Amino acid sequence: MDKQIDLNSFIERVNIVIGFADGDLSEDFKNGVEFAVDMMKSHPQADPKIRKGIWKETGEYWSEGCGMGESYGCYYACNLCGYIMRYKTPFCSNCGADMRGEQDE
Ligand SMILES: [Zn+2]
Numbered sequence: 001m002d003k004q005i006d007l008n009s010f011i012e013r014v015n016i017v018i019g020f021a022d023g024d025l026s027e028d029f030k031n032g033v034e035f036a037v038d039m040m041k042s043h044p045q046a047d048p049k050i051r052k053g054i055w056k057e058t059g060e061y062w063s064e065g066c067g068m069g070e071s072y073g074c075y076y077a078c079n080l081c082g083y084i085m086r087y088k089t090p091f092c093s094n095c096g097a098d099m100r101g102e103q104d105e
Pocket residue numbers: 053078079080081082083092093094095096097
């Protein structure tokens with residue numbers, strides 16, 4: 001599965017780590033990191049703002065197994081793209097929206 005990252009917070013973290021280790025790092029290493037960060041920034045899919053979404057209960061239920069092993073729950077739909085999941089996940093698998101914020105309970 002693809003992973004989505006918040007590019008700005010990633011770069012912030014890189015800068016913090018570089019800042020802490022500044023005296024111990026070679027110029028070549030720092031240039032290499034700078035080069036990699038520039039490549040990420042200029043990547044066509046680099047989106048500076050990852051959209052925030054929420055999981056909405058669809059009102060539809062799923063169940064599987066029987067007797068002791070039965071499990072069930074309701075389906076959740078991404079409020080941005082409508083993708084339906086059985087469980088609330090941190091990111092929408094379809095559109096990549098960040099679902100970790102406040103949820104509609
Ligand atoms: Zn979605």
